[in-house]
Amino acid sequence: MRLSRNGRYRLGVASRVVAAIGGGYVLAALATGLLAVVLPMPPAEAVMTATLLSFSLYACAVLWVFAVGSAWRAWTGLAVAAAVLGTILAAALAAVRSGA
Amino acid sequence: MRAGLRQSMAWLHGWSGLLVCWVLLLVFCGGTASYFKDEITLWMKPELHRAAAAPVPPAEAATLAVAFLQRNAPRSPRWFISLPDERSPVTQVLWIRAPGEPGSGIGGSRGRFESRTLDPATGAFLGTVRDTRGGEFLYRLHFDLYYMQPLWARWIIGACAMCMLVAILSGVITHRRIFQDIFTFRPRKGQRSWLDAHNATAVLALPFHLMITYTGLVTLMFMYMPWGVQTAYRGDLQAFNNEAFGRAPLGLPSGQAAPLVPVAPLVAQAMRHWNGAGPSRVAITLAGDANATVTISRGSAGALSVDEPSMRFDGATGKLVATSGDAPAPASQTRGVMVGLHEAHFAGPLLRALFFVSGLSGCVMVATGALLWGVKTRQRQAKALAAGARPSFGLRLVDALNIGAIAGLPIAFAAYFWANRLLPVAMAHRPDAEIRAFFAAWAVAAVLAQLHPARAMWRAQLWTGALMLAGIPVLNALTTDTHLGATLLRGQGPAAVAGFDLTVLALGIALGAAAWVLGRRTAARKAVPAARQPHGARDAKGAT
């Protein structure tokens, strides 16, 4: 299926919108979850700090998705960041569970 | 997307702003009004104006309230008295019906309570104060919306707030000459004037807009981002609340009876601990049981943070169990201050007025942004329009939504206040009727706007809004005796009522001025021969 230039443009926009809204939220959620366990402060404080910061992380992710060169790059970047955060989070949770 | 950071941010700013601007306008209008919600409620209850005009010392109000309760609820096991303060000038008493009394109240657990509003100066029941949600409706409207579950509304508003945050940040990035243009306003230059107005209201109150958007998200942050609690507390919200806010879960009754200790020494101990600061609330659980607790909270009135320090005592022995909030941890305090800044609970009248002005500039920012989009799009379609084509679907829709929201919302607000004065006082379901008036007026304005999104509709709705708002003080004079003549000129009435009358009058005049200017522009355009207008650059509002 070959798309016209206009069609490709619209698909690119739609793709970025999904990446920004959905992918951005996932990224912010992972970062919040990670910071809440990893920050060197009492747990309640860490949760508070992480959650307070979450919206700025989400907003930055959205801005980045629309600033970056192409929709593909946006998705790749989000996927890589999510994978990295997810791995560290899994490791941190495992460490907490085995340590606690 | 176009190449370059500024262009991509400009694109993002335009779309993230436009898609949610009409909801945001509602949120800003409701939120700005909420800064004075207690004053609005007072204006909407004229029966209380006399009480509000002459403040009564709390000790006297308390004595009279106790006398009332002794006469009317002598066998009730628990009395609550809310004393009058600056923003709510009446005494509220609440009591639990004594066991054995017929409970014909509202049903369920609420049927056990009875409440009355008393005149603080005489201790007498204030009789039929007209039932109204008052300013609370406008406050709730801006995050719970209406006609839907609060949970849905809060998710919708949260999404719109994120769009607004993105719009603010992308707007700042894309505004290349933000410091050079900061005072620029070039009137009568069509699209450029709208851009200047949008920039001025946005940049001059930028700290407020950024603050109000972010802190708005923070007020519901555990709903939008529960993931920290999920990972750090394995989803145990109660444990988190206990550690973070000092909220103990409700205990279970032990079954052993133990008389409640006298509360006065506990209050005195709390006041000593807080260096004389007065308690605002006393909450008692399981009174008469061995597991009773007495929690005394200090008001947050003087501080930026909303979090109230509190002290929890064992209800049977009077021993201090826990104190919280005296030295809040940094992140907790940050959250408390952020929510406090959003609500501005600490603000005295002048500071509150500053918040109000900033909120109004937010309304103008959103409105001018939406109008600017319409003007720009109309200019892009100018050639086709001049050749006789009809406006595109998007342009027509945006024009219609603009009229319905920007001109329609003032009409809705005014209708709410008109309904308050005109509906019969002893009517059933009165608050719902007033709220229906709000939405009915808005619906009529919005539907008419969709049918005919033209300049004439702009002028008609702006004039309607102007006359309705400016007419409120007149209506007030015709229906009560705490009108501007008494409250302002003779200086006797509650200041809040005078302030309300003056504010709606000023808003009405402003809308009237806008309608008048629009009328002159229309006349001037009609005077220019049609052949001389190929660019349509001066066409500021709506289609013809």
Add this chain to the structure above:
Amino acid sequence: MNGLAFLAALALVFSGFSTLSQTLDRHYADRNGRGSVPGTAERVRLHGLGWAALALALAACVLEQGWPMGTVAWVGMLTLGALPVVVLLSCAPALALRAAGWSGALGGCGLLALRALP
């Protein structure tokens, strides 16, 4: 926030922003003719006076209410005080510096009165 602090801060913010507006080429040119720009010495002087007025406005707010509340009030005053500057510059730009001078003087007196009063 009492009335005197409010008015003093408002006058000082208006004065500061009016002065600072003259460091911007567009508004300087509105007053002194198209294409003219302020010289370095003049720019430094205008910046100094303008920011000083804004700092004094902060002092007026903080003096009366303490640092937390005072800072919040000051940010609000910045918004309220900048709006009349925009109106002035689009209606009568030639008056900018004179208005700045008068309001600065009045604001300064108000600030002194605040210090002097108990």
